[in-house]
Amino acid sequence: MRDVHAPPSKSATNRALVLAALSSEAVELVRPLDSEDTRALARCLEAMGAVVEPAAAGLTVKGPLGRQGTTEEVVLDAEASGTAARFLAPLACAFPGRYVLTGSPRLRERPMSELLAALRVLGADVEERGAEGFLPLSIRGGNLRRASIEVDASRSSQFLSALLLAAVAVDGGLSVRPSGRVVSAPYVETTLAILREFGHSVRRGASGEIRVERGSASPGSWEVPGDWSSSLPFFAAAGICGGDVSVIGLSWPSPDADALALDAIESMGVETERETGAIRARAHPRSLRPVSIDAADFPDAVPVLTALAAFAEGESRFAGIGHLRVKESDRIAALAALAQAAGATALDRPEELSIAGPPRPAAAPARLPTFEDHRLAMAAALLSLGVPGALIENPDCVAKSYPGFFRDLETILVRG
Incomplete structure (x- = not known):
């Protein structure tokens, strides 16, 4: 057998795309994964106002997000990406605009209810267009407020990671405490590590809550690790x-x-x-x-x-x-x-x-x-x-x- 190079990490690329779009300055993502899932997330971030462009070593991503001053509904099609859907829902709630978050038939069968419950506690204006707790969603953005919340991550750690990433977009940040056993818990640690590398404040409390607040630094460039x-x-x-x-x-x-x-x-x-x-x-x-x-x-x-x-x-x-x-x-x-x-x-x-x-x-x-x-x-x-x-x-x-x-x-x- 021979040697092979690891492909770029999908989970790291998705998290970095979100945090780059939330940064105060343009960020170059070095060697990001180019796949159906990462392209779907990038297209949705562009629909929300970000600029995603090819760069010498990968991609350059620049914010800000939000569709201030328009009443037109923006369709965010996550296609088959569960990660994109879970990460986009709180972002759309945080930034001004009217959004429809949808995806493939299988994605519309995957659960969102735990994340939606937490977002509503934060003041989100979000409604299901079909079955309760599932895509597609109608979202009127710009309503998330600072708070301490709980989220049930026993079916997906993406619910927790989505809120931790969105905390960067909330004035004063968020304190999030998982309830019950967190499945795929190491993915949450990956989220926290990348938040720190992008310059944001991450603190853990004695009772298990995680507090994330926006930092003032921007990484300039960030290299995606192997998958x-x-x-x-x-x-x-x-x-x-x-x-x-x-x-x-x-x-x-x-x-x-x-x-x-x-x-x-x-x-x-x-x-x-x-x-x-x-x-x-x-x-x-x-x-x-x-x-x-x-x-x-x-x-x-x-x-x-x-x-x-x-x-x-x-x-x-x-x-x-x-x-x-x-x-x-x-x-x-x-x-x-x-x-x-x-x-x-x-x-x-x-x-x-x-x-x-x-x-x-x-x-x-x-x-x-x-x-x-x-x-x-x-x-x-x-x-x-x-x-x-x-x-x-x-x-x-x-x-x-x-x-x-x-x-x-x-x-x-x-x-x-």
């Missing part, structure tokens, strides 16, 4: 095929949620060497082991772990993942169906997924469904490495987060 979520498949490929691979451009140690999954991958039989700037993985063929883990904090890694589990001798169990049912697909049910299509045994429960391998031989080539979900397509690609003749349905859906995924996967599989 752990999209790099994990390369480590898994080493485990499935045998061999070694180095992914360049990943920071270590890392606060990224999916960096936590590296321990799980090691437990399954893939050795890793972790250094600043590069992570190396190696494994022997047919050496994978089953695991039983709580994956609540790294949900985007579960599709990759599912593919590895399909080739391990015995049953693996991934618990604490009920929030995967409200992603781009019902990922628990979809991963069970995908593993079964590859010949493995799968059992999906409300909050967990069990996978037992290795795959059974099939009389006909397997057809691997992706459910139009980019993470499922990456998992299907990994499964196809050990299931000869497998056909992946709609592989192009990887463009949501990693348009060059199949090119880079092919690169590491070609032996030098």
Whole structure:
């Protein structure tokens, strides 16, 4: 196998786009991710008044946001991006203008109610145009006020991150306290780290509240780190095929949620060497082991772990993942169906997924469904490495987060 460069982080690019649009001066984003999701967010920020232009090293983003003095409704189409929808809702409430926030059919099925409840406490003028707690939304902006609030982040940490980012747009800032267990909690730490790097004040209280206030500095430029979520498949490929691979451009140690999954991958039989700037993985063929883990904090890694589990001798169990049912697909049910299509045994429960391998031989080539979900397509690609003749349905859906995924996967599989 060969080396591969990590793609730019989708979660960091999205957060940086928002904070750059909220900065007092233009910010150059160095090596941002160019994907369907990040383009959707950038277009919506432009519709709100920001300027997003190509730059030598990436993009230049400049505010201000808001449509002061116009009565025309501005449509903010988040397309299929849950992150964009959750981040845009409080921004539209904070800045003057009339907005309609909408998205794809699947996005209109993904929950927003916890975030909307918190926004209404802050004085937001927001109404659902369809089912309660879902897109599309009608928003009259410019009404958010300083306050201390609670938000339920037990189904998505994006609700909490969205409010923390929007605090920069509120005079005096916001104090936000999560209620209940925060799923995917490391993503909140990523939000706080980027807020600090953009010069904003972040303080934690004794009772768990997080206070964010606007700072006076602007970073000028900000470099997007490598994406752990999209790099994990390369480590898994080493485990499935045998061999070694180095992914360049990943920071270590890392606060990224999916960096936590590296321990799980090691437990399954893939050795890793972790250094600043590069992570190396190696494994022997047919050496994978089953695991039983709580994956609540790294949900985007579960599709990759599912593919590895399909080739391990015995049953693996991934618990604490009920929030995967409200992603781009019902990922628990979809991963069970995908593993079964590859010949493995799968059992999906409300909050967990069990996978037992290795795959059974099939009389006909397997057809691997992706459910139009980019993470499922990456998992299907990994499964196809050990299931000869497998056909992946709609592989192009990887463009949501990693348009060059199949090119880079092919690169590491070609032996030098």
